[in-house]
Amino acid sequence: ADVTIPIIVKDTTSFYWQIVLAGARAAGKDLGVNVPELGAQSESDINGQITILENAVAGAPAAVVISPTEFKALGKPIDEAAKAVPIIGIDSGADSKAFTSFLTTDNTQGGRIAADGLAAAIKEATGKEEGDIAIITSLPGVGSLDQRHNGFVEQITAKYPGLKVVADKYADGQATTGLNMMTDLITANPNLVGVFASNLIMAQGVGQAIAENKLGDKIKVIGFDSDEKTVGFLKEGVLAGLVVQDPYRMGYDGIKTALAASKKEKVEANVDTGANLVTKANMADPKIDALLNPKVN
Amino acid sequence: MSVETTTETAPVPKKGMNILFGLTLLGLLLFLWLLLGLSTTSFWTANNISNLLRQGAMTAILAVGQTFVIITAGIDLSVGAVVGFSSVTVAWLLSHGVPLWPAMGITLLVGVLIGAFHAFGIVRMGLPAFIITLATLTSLRGIGLLVTNGSTISISNEAFTNFSRADFLGIPSLFWMVIVVAIPAYIFLHLSRWGRYLFAVGSNSEAARLSGVNVNRTIYLAYILSSTCAAFVGLLLASRIGIGNATQAEGWELQAIASSVIGGTSLFGAVGSVHGPLLGAFILATINNGANLLNVNAFVQRIITGVLIIVIVYFDQLRRRGSR
Amino acid sequence: MSVETTTETAPVPKKGMNILFGLTLLGLLLFLWLLLGLSTTSFWTANNISNLLRQGAMTAILAVGQTFVIITAGIDLSVGAVVGFSSVTVAWLLSHGVPLWPAMGITLLVGVLIGAFHAFGIVRMGLPAFIITLATLTSLRGIGLLVTNGSTISISNEAFTNFSRADFLGIPSLFWMVIVVAIPAYIFLHLSRWGRYLFAVGSNSEAARLSGVNVNRTIYLAYILSSTCAAFVGLLLASRIGIGNATQAEGWELQAIASSVIGGTSLFGAVGSVHGPLLGAFILATINNGANLLNVNAFVQRIITGVLIIVIVYFDQLRRRGSR
Amino acid sequence: MTGLYDVSHRHEGAAIAKHPVAKGQPILELRGLQKKYGAVEALKPANITFLSGEIHAIVGENGAGKSTLIKLLTGVIRRTSGEVFWCGDAVQLATPNEAISRGINAVHQEVVLCRHLSVAANMFLGDEMNKNGLMRKRAMTDAAQAVLNDLGFNLPAAALLSDLTIGQQQLVATARAAMRGTQFLIFDEPTAYLTRQESAQLFRLIRRLQAEGVTIVYISHRMEEVFELADRVSVLRDGTHVGTRNIGETNDAELISMMINRTIEQIYHKETLPIGGTIVETRGLSGPGFTDVSLSVRAGEIVGLYGLIGAGRSEFALGLYGRQPVSSGEIVWQGNPVKIRNERVAMDLGIALAPESRRDQGLCLNLPIGMNINLPIFDRLSNGLTINRRRETDNADRQINDLKIKTPTRRVLASAMSGGNQQKIVIGKWLSHGAKLFIFDEPTVGVDVGTKAEIYRLFARLLEQGAGIILISSYLPEVYELSDRLHVFRQGKLVASHTYRSASHEEVLTQAIGV
Numbered sequence A: 001a002d003v004t005i006p007i008i009v010k011d012t013t014s015f016y017w018q019i020v021l022a023g024a025r026a027a028g029k030d031l032g033v034n035v036p037e038l039g040a041q042s043e044s045d046i047n048g049q050i051t052i053l054e055n056a057v058a059g060a061p062a063a064v065v066i067s068p069t070e071f072k073a074l075g076k077p078i079d080e081a082a083k084a085v086p087i088i089g090i091d092s093g094a095d096s097k098a099f100t101s102f103l104t105t106d107n108t109q110g111g112r113i114a115a116d117g118l119a120a121a122i123k124e125a126t127g128k129e130e131g132d133i134a135i136i137t138s139l140p141g142v143g144s145l146d147q148r149h150n151g152f153v154e155q156i157t158a159k160y161p162g163l164k165v166v167a168d169k170y171a172d173g174q175a176t177t178g179l180n181m182m183t184d185l186i187t188a189n190p191n192l193v194g195v196f197a198s199n200l201i202m203a204q205g206v207g208q209a210i211a212e213n214k215l216g217d218k219i220k221v222i223g224f225d226s227d228e229k230t231v232g233f234l235k236e237g238v239l240a241g242l243v244v245q246d247p248y249r250m251g252y253d254g255i256k257t258a259l260a261a262s263k264k265e266k267v268e269a270n271v272d273t274g275a276n277l278v279t280k281a282n283m284a285d286p287k288i289d290a291l292l293n294p295k296v297n
Numbered sequence B, C: 001m002s003v004e005t006t007t008e009t010a011p012v013p014k015k016g017m018n019i020l021f022g023l024t025l026l027g028l029l030l031f032l033w034l035l036l037g038l039s040t041t042s043f044w045t046a047n048n049i050s051n052l053l054r055q056g057a058m059t060a061i062l063a064v065g066q067t068f069v070i071i072t073a074g075i076d077l078s079v080g081a082v083v084g085f086s087s088v089t090v091a092w093l094l095s096h097g098v099p100l101w102p103a104m105g106i107t108l109l110v111g112v113l114i115g116a117f118h119a120f121g122i123v124r125m126g127l128p129a130f131i132i133t134l135a136t137l138t139s140l141r142g143i144g145l146l147v148t149n150g151s152t153i154s155i156s157n158e159a160f161t162n163f164s165r166a167d168f169l170g171i172p173s174l175f176w177m178v179i180v181v182a183i184p185a186y187i188f189l190h191l192s193r194w195g196r197y198l199f200a201v202g203s204n205s206e207a208a209r210l211s212g213v214n215v216n217r218t219i220y221l222a223y224i225l226s227s228t229c230a231a232f233v234g235l236l237l238a239s240r241i242g243i244g245n246a247t248q249a250e251g252w253e254l255q256a257i258a259s260s261v262i263g264g265t266s267l268f269g270a271v272g273s274v275h276g277p278l279l280g281a282f283i284l285a286t287i288n289n290g291a292n293l294l295n296v297n298a299f300v301q302r303i304i305t306g307v308l309i310i311v312i313v314y315f316d317q318l319r320r321r322g323s324r
Numbered sequence D: 001m002t003g004l005y006d007v008s009h010r011h012e013g014a015a016i017a018k019h020p021v022a023k024g025q026p027i028l029e030l031r032g033l034q035k036k037y038g039a040v041e042a043l044k045p046a047n048i049t050f051l052s053g054e055i056h057a058i059v060g061e062n063g064a065g066k067s068t069l070i071k072l073l074t075g076v077i078r079r080t081s082g083e084v085f086w087c088g089d090a091v092q093l094a095t096p097n098e099a100i101s102r103g104i105n106a107v108h109q110e111v112v113l114c115r116h117l118s119v120a121a122n123m124f125l126g127d128e129m130n131k132n133g134l135m136r137k138r139a140m141t142d143a144a145q146a147v148l149n150d151l152g153f154n155l156p157a158a159a160l161l162s163d164l165t166i167g168q169q170q171l172v173a174t175a176r177a178a179m180r181g182t183q184f185l186i187f188d189e190p191t192a193y194l195t196r197q198e199s200a201q202l203f204r205l206i207r208r209l210q211a212e213g214v215t216i217v218y219i220s221h222r223m224e225e226v227f228e229l230a231d232r233v234s235v236l237r238d239g240t241h242v243g244t245r246n247i248g249e250t251n252d253a254e255l256i257s258m259m260i261n262r263t264i265e266q267i268y269h270k271e272t273l274p275i276g277g278t279i280v281e282t283r284g285l286s287g288p289g290f291t292d293v294s295l296s297v298r299a300g301e302i303v304g305l306y307g308l309i310g311a312g313r314s315e316f317a318l319g320l321y322g323r324q325p326v327s328s329g330e331i332v333w334q335g336n337p338v339k340i341r342n343e344r345v346a347m348d349l350g351i352a353l354a355p356e357s358r359r360d361q362g363l364c365l366n367l368p369i370g371m372n373i374n375l376p377i378f379d380r381l382s383n384g385l386t387i388n389r390r391r392e393t394d395n396a397d398r399q400i401n402d403l404k405i406k407t408p409t410r411r412v413l414a415s416a417m418s419g420g421n422q423q424k425i426v427i428g429k430w431l432s433h434g435a436k437l438f439i440f441d442e443p444t445v446g447v448d449v450g451t452k453a454e455i456y457r458l459f460a461r462l463l464e465q466g467a468g469i470i471l472i473s474s475y476l477p478e479v480y481e482l483s484d485r486l487h488v489f490r491q492g493k494l495v496a497s498h499t500y501r502s503a504s505h506e507e508v509l510t511q512a513i514g515v
């Protein structure tokens, strides 16, 4: 395999991106492509990702698959890189027209799905789409989290006037902080009926707070992404739902598309890999089950 | 009024002052609690006080361990990484079928080894504490991520994960753990000769050595205690969030150091106590808890924390200077 | 073989050793380059060398600023936050219609003010450098997030954003900026009397004061230089990423400190140079660049970085001890 | 501009001595000058006048306030109240800078220089030679070397300060003060770490400065120096200025009784005791700084070690104590050959070392006095896990009483003590520990006459209890009068040995210098 196609994710220390990498790895094996797995170690490390992109391009690969960590910031570097190699975007966009192909999961749409899911769960529990809700964001200044946040707020304002966002919190990327914030929110807002925890780590922390206080029936939590822990929470009814993307497919198809592009084959310019709401009710679906249990290793 | 207070001959509180100072910090804490009680309805609920005690507990234990090191005029930047790494260690062991008690024992032992490695680097290799602990910080996170492949290991042992939620005599078990650590720590630091040796080494290691103090052993002791406290906190964290994850507890080292300094520990060594860092940690926890209850903007909360650190440490300095 | 090297009576390198040591670090850097040239085909390409020079540039400038502070036996933990805050400042100013040059000037001025505030805290309020800069770290991130409302501010000024990608005489503009900073820094530190005062204050501030050195002013100078370097790096970062974002450059302070120490600066003060930190920064950049080219697992990369920091600083210590 | 050398430009154009003061007229007047540290009144309101061109000695017990007075005059600390008139003008003297730019300079009791800088850099610190904004390093090194040579100090200007011994550092501080254009120069116990020979050089320097019109203030605990140098002498007691005398109109006895309010018949307290068995013997001991030293100490005797600065006596002591590795030779302890690998081994054998530098080796300055005194014996004060508080405080208080350490309580930090009192803490620490062999390295540096006599009496008490003492001192009268056997060191070697008073001062000195 002398064809090299590096994949650059946003944060190698997160489970979500490890699934993307696993998909890419599988594609590499299937297609006989050498796939260096690259990425910054925090979604907020923009400069780090630019650096990695530069380094990757310097290795003269056949193509590069990248998930831009910030829309505006990665625009120019991708323009620059695209002069040398075809660039395939996955997950999130960038301010560049140079992508050969683009496989997204629309994070804004994910936020909207979370809002719908939360409203439905609240309605199921209380009979009405009314009450106080809160948003907990893992880290400020991260593009995809911002989009989820905005999509969520947009949808709530537009469709569910009865739901009121009483707290809009930012943590520091630590599950414990999410947990502490949640316990304090419970204390401060006795009428809280729902929470949107917009990534995996926050869903874990918030879920733990709900579990500790046995409030799964009263406070409905929608998380984002999944792992063993949060799926367990879902089963126990601690979490009401998870918005799950298809990271495995994104990684797999990303490499596949990149290989095609490097051979100058025609590839589709835009692919939406979609986002799904998983609840206790539909988690047994084979399609959903595959999403929840990706073949990571 | 001059920089001399920041050199190694920084002023030191008198014995009596020490207790007074402890009281004043306690006063500050009580004052904050009073204030929050007046401005929110939910602060003085049993539930919230439990939460508060839980929230401050882990930093408090880290801060006590850190204080031993700072008293010897050292610093331990690795504690956050050790916490994360320990959560991974115990989760990994449990998921590989190791029974609970041995798994916890091994995790603590790993803490001991990490501390011994730090002391080795300082004593035998002559490295600055800042550097060796910074290096382990980096490496430990890497090892933990490698073990977990960047993801988390769930802990299914119910007994273990229920522990951090449990209460005993109405007080959260996590806070009991603070007491379990603080009492021996107090005896060690304030009543035993080893505590005195920590102070002596921090004040003038050459004089301590010529007085027959085993300086190297004292340094080993300090760093081992710090890392072991951190490993212990790792266990608590794993129990609390039910997962092992190498990137957890990021930045906790700075919180621990800040708690310690707020609690009157001098970064130049030879000044510190056990009760100070505990109060410091709960003051910081109260600030966060209060800000959450008052629904203060998360960003404003950061600003307030920074400002309060300056204010508290400044008044501490004033008090000490006054006592001269 | 003893702990005394970690107290304020750390060994002092001889004059001649200083240059030799610089050479040896340079040797290490060249050795790494040779090694990477042999083990990868892509290392010695014009493109990659440009990348390397760009990647090391920002840390290098931060490390030089940090070195001034460390020489006075201080520390500046805020530089990463200042970088992020400056990127927000310049982006905000540009987006509010302030022309480019004034916007950059104001950003640098903000850096000066932050540094002055640190020195004020240290000199007038008697706070440890660790604490005051830790507090500003926290607060500045908060302020930046508040200004941007937790998001980013785009920079539309093409001249500004193209700068960091430009070359001049085949050398990346970012690396030119290193030279622009390093030359005056060298003259300042090694040839002017103010540089000598930095060393004197770090060695024994009381002695410096008694000799009529204005210790306070020297400390102001050191912290202002450090923060201004950081603000300058903030401008470069904003130019490179085309946005202002308060959470950028997280942990860069530790990288800057590590670069400085790898470059032979002593955290106990009074030992340091301008060329050392530059070499240190490019050694770290080379390690990262090489690991990427060799497709080393990102987690293993962390482990290697930690281990290399220990090894390099250890050999530095050995060399110094040998020189006594 | 006055001063010996034309290398300083600090005062060019500065307002130094607007009205030149004629010799013999008041140049500096203190009116009600007072300093309080919290409740401690270190200096009670004092009225002292210094006359232009005189050598004015200040004497007093430890903690009498001498250094405090000097620190006030040099802007190191700020006064609590009172006025100071310089050349007739009221001045603040709020910062060292102000004092220096008026021409007031000092060589402080504790050497305060930057150990990371070169000798030359230290000498020019704050007063560098510049050209176009850049330092002229070469020119400064040359100029510094010229000054050192001219003063007869055999020191390399390019060396790092940390390579010098504490005595040599003292010389650098002296050379520096002499070099700076100055009108008023204060020496705070400059000879504490100096031997006879260097002291003589220093005195020549002081006389040269006086001839140039510089006013000198000279603080010392050595009476003979005061009588040799001074024109007038002021006495402080407990922070009070008790009087000023013309040197011709007073004598030893009067000054001592002014200082301590009583008289001392005999300073060098020496009892002849029966000499016991050999406690320790070194055979051809070599290590860093000393080679082939063979000597022995018997119970009941004081073995004195004399030599010039850097002769290797302290290094020998540290080697014997296990602090530094011994490269060859043998140590025999009460008949058995032993290897002393570290300090703990030495202590367990029964060796105690009171080191020479109280700041660097002797004291934990920012810890309380009591903790310092008890440091070697905490294991003995503990019952298993915890320390017995009662025994801890009793022991500290006993040493404070016995040694008359001037402090309200054992809780005061060691850093708040005067130089001499700090020295007493170091000694007290080892008295409470007890030992068979005591090594005292410069035990009376900075200690006042009265306390010196007490320390010598303590020596006698230790000897009576069957201990042996190695006394290292650069103060010849002390070693000469106290030692049962006196060994002379030169360049790391033991070059001569004498029994009690068997050689003259001159003979011993000649052997130490080696001419």
Ligand SMILES: Nc1ncnc2c1ncn2[C@@H]1O[C@H](COP(=O)(O)OP(=O)(O)OP(=O)(O)O)[C@@H](O)[C@H]1O
Pocket (backbone or CB within 6 Å): D037, D040, D041, D042, D060, D061, D062, D063, D064, D065, D066, D067, D068, D069, D109, D406, D415, D416, D417, D418, D419, D420, D421, D446, D448
């Ligand atoms: N920083 C300080 N804080 C409190 N008290 C102090 C401080 N410095 C000095 N003192 C006290 O002031 C008094 C005078 O001290 P000073 O150093 O002037 O004595 P001295 O005459 O120089 O003695 P010595 O001969 O021992 O050097 C002493 O009682 C001392 O304890």
Ligand SMILES: Nc1ncnc2c1ncn2[C@@H]1O[C@H](COP(=O)(O)OP(=O)(O)OP(=O)(O)O)[C@@H](O)[C@H]1O
Pocket (backbone or CB within 6 Å): D163, D164, D165, D166, D167, D168, D193, D288, D289, D307, D308, D309, D310, D311, D312, D313, D314, D315, D316, D356, D474, D489
């Ligand atoms: N760490 C060291 N390494 C090498 N040589 C040293 C060291 N310390 C001191 N020396 C040298 O050893 C010699 C003996 O110094 P030492 O301090 O023992 O002399 P001393 O007789 O006690 O004189 P002093 O009166 O200065 O204390 C000196 O020449 C000194 O420069």
Ligand SMILES: [Mg+2]
Pocket (backbone or CB within 6 Å): D066, D067, D068, D109, D418, D419, D420
């Ligand atoms: Mg004195």
Ligand SMILES: [Mg+2]
Pocket (backbone or CB within 6 Å): D313, D314, D315, D356, D441
């Ligand atoms: Mg000596």
